[in-house]
Amino acid sequence: MGTVCRVLKNGVLVGWQAKIRRVGVPCFSLSFCTYEEAQQWLADNEQAYMRNPRKYLDMDRLELRRERELQRTTKHKGRTMEITYRDEFDNPVDLEEVITLLRRPITDRRVDYDVLDKSIDGRKIIVSTVWLGFPHPVYGNSLDSVMDSVMEGYFETMIFLEGERIEDLFHCRYRTRDEAQAGHDWIIKKMKSNPEYYLGDLAELIQETSE
Numbered sequence: 001m002g003t004v005c006r007v008l009k010n011g012v013l014v015g016w017q018a019k020i021r022r023v024g025v026p027c028f029s030l031s032f033c034t035y036e037e038a039q040q041w042l043a044d045n046e047q048a049y050m051r052n053p054r055k056y057l058d059m060d061r062l063e064l065r066r067e068r069e070l071q072r073t074t075k076h077k078g079r080t081m082e083i084t085y086r087d088e089f090d091n092p093v094d095l096e097e098v099i100t101l102l103r104r105p106i107t108d109r110r111v112d113y114d115v116l117d118k119s120i121d122g123r124k125i126i127v128s129t130v131w132l133g134f135p136h137p138v139y140g141n142s143l144d145s146v147m148d149s150v151m152e153g154y155f156e157t158m159i160f161l162e163g164e165r166i167e168d169l170f171h172c173r174y175r176t177r178d179e180a181q182a183g184h185d186w187i188i189k190k191m192k193s194n195p196e197y198y199l200g201d202l203a204e205l206i207q208e209t210s211e
Contacts, residue, residue: 002042004035015137018042025053030064033137037068062099069095069134086154088131090176102133109133111155111177112184115162116191124162127191129184132156136173155180157187 001022007015018038019029028049032038049056056064069083087093087101088109101109111129118125136153153173157180172187174180 002046004038004042007031020046020049022050025050026057028053028056030068032068041068062102065134066095066099083135084152085135088177090154098133106130111180114184114188116188118191120161125159125191126162127157127159127184127187129155129157129180131177131180132173157184159187 002018002020005017005019007017016032016035016038017029018032018041019027020042021027030038030041032041045056085093085095085098087097088111093101109131111131112127113129114127116125116127132154136156152175155174155177156171157174158171172183174183
């Protein structure tokens, strides 16, 4: 049976993930901003996936995300989520333009990218700031934080290890390109000026996630 799981970042709820796990078929998951969206997607698609998983696995993920975006304006607890799309230079665009821009390589969507001299277990630390394409929530603190937060997180800085799956050890979102560049520079400056403190925190996170 399909399940809906919370997605936590740094202990804060940032979204929900619909997962289909059944014996004999490949696992499949898709992320959403609200529990209701994820639950509705499962109700509409789980049986169809079981009959023909290959159809979903072969689908263009951007097409799936387009459908998700079109559903984001549905009412949630009496409120309507308003979505505004912007390109990597803060210009207003529509959803179809976002889809087109996201088909480019990730290198074309970077704001900044640094490989630090320091490393953990021989793996270099990478700080990458990119344009996300679809707006994401700027975090709140409650269980309903995704809806309570403004959907204006167009950029994101991530810290991860070279040669590893891109599983972020830290990230932060921003509303504008200038904020994203300033945030990236601040993180680099902090890590270079006090690497022992930050590397200690990262090593702790690695240990926790590997247990």
